[in-house]
Amino acid sequence: MTGFEIGLAMFAAVLVLIALRMPVGVAMLLVGGLGYAAITGWTPLLATLRSMSFSKFSSYTLSVIPLFLLMGDFATKGGLNRALFAAARAWLGHRRGGLGLATIGGCAAFGAICGSSLATAATMSQVALPEMRRHGYSPALATGTLAAGGTLGILIPPSVILVIYAIYTEQSIGVMFIAAVIPGILATLCYMAVVNIYARVVPGAAPPAERIPWRARLRPTLEVWPVILVFVLVVTGMYAGWFSATEGAAVGAAATGVLAVTLGGMRWQGLKESLLSTAETTGLIFIMLLGAELFSAALALSRVPAELSSVIAGLDVPPLAILFAILLIYFILGCFMESMAMVLLTLPIFIPLMLALDFGLTPQQVLVWFGILVLVSVEVGMISPPFGLNLFVINAMAKDVPMGQTYRGVMGFVASDVVRIILLVLAPVLSLWLPGLW
DSSP states (O other): OOHHHHHHHHHHHHHHHHHTTOOHHHHHHHHHHHHHHHHHOHHHHHHHHHHHHHHHHTOGGGGHHHHHHHHHHHHHHTTHHHHHHHHHHHHHTTSTTHHHHHHHHHHHHHHHHHOOHHHHHHHHHHHHHHHHHHTTOOHHHHHHHHHHHHTHHHHSSSOHHHHHHHHHHTOOHHHHHHHTHHHHHHHHHHHHHHHHHHHHHSTTSSOOOOOOOHHHHHHHHHHHHHHHHHHHHHHHHHHHTSSOHHHHHHHHHHHHHHHHHHTSOOOHHHHHHHHHHHHHHHHHHHHHHHHHHHHHHHHHHHTHHHHHHHHHHTSSSOHHHHHHHHHHHHHHHTTTSOHHHHHHHHHHHHHHHHHHSOOSSOHHHHHHHHHHHHHHHHHHHTTOTTTOHHHHHHHHHOTTSOHHHHHHHHHHHHHHHHHHHHHHHHOTHHHHHHHHTO
16 A cells, blocks of 8 residues: 555544543554554554653643643532622623523633533532522523633633644644634624524523622622632733743642632532542643644654645635635534544644645644634534534533423524524634734
8 A cells, every 4th residue: 555545544443432432542542553554564663652741741742731731620529600790790690691691691700711622511510500490591591602612711811722732833832722712702702692692583592690789799799800810821921921821820830729719619529539530631731742843853754744735725716615625524524523623633633734825824824724714613503403512511401301302492692503503704804813923
């Protein structure tokens, strides 16, 4: 077999193994190792594994991953989701679709200290779903809102997916976080607009909650200002150069831990569970990173990315058409695969292709812009019927709601996401303006 044929066989084999439920990191490590050996031999493979393992995991930058994961675990164990939802409900609950609006706002705020879509969806469901049910919200709107709101966990910085993308493409983590701010705000506003439109179009689907007096709104608001301060401190600190992304993650984790103890009542058991959960998740991510590194190296030797890039770049097709095709692939894969696995599996193919296309941007701008587009596309796949992962998380939390109703409830959010992706593609400035001020 030629190197090109080995590369194609590797990609197909990884997809098959993942479909057979082999852990993604193990699948990429196994297939990447076999492919590397088939192209260069076993001795070069062993030498590469020895040097690659050390060089990959001795990187100071990788320490940002467990720190942001710990920050999210502290927020979850400390029950900060309840305080965030209560504050959003105090200001928005009495409006049309107000509890839905409060849910989206709470998810956005919780995503700013969590960084995980599934964790945001599951955590916010615990406090928002009972409230929406108690006020007579339609099951479709309630579950659809929570599924869509959960995706803000990976879009609003800090985002673990953005950290992985930045490390892989050798971009600044701080720049990627700043680039996601405007798209994240845009997503939040679009989701709120969908809730408001749904409440107006479907009578009785979202009854308003009771109006809370102005004086009574101050207490829940005062309880969440430290959480907002942590987010502003971490993002602004990285943007202003006060500290690096790793130092910012450490500051955020320490501050969130203090808030979880003082505001959320987290105790020793919660601290122990957070540390263990962070260690387990970090181990899984690091295995995936090592597997992706070896898989990417083997693909590079096979010249599959280079050959595909040269062929596609030479087609008489507008670059935006190729970009939309790539995003469609992410949209489809997002319905079946976990987001981090999907990103790590596809970047070795798509990054060289994006750099070979002429968008009128510098290579660094292309990488930042494409990272945001990938993140948004992954987010859409997580709520797209029939297999969006967030839909199953919410269905597990609301077992009495038929999945068909959740599908109907989420379609408006999917439509708004499609419009938002088109807008981000046609107006790169939405992703590049803030980083341009760096």
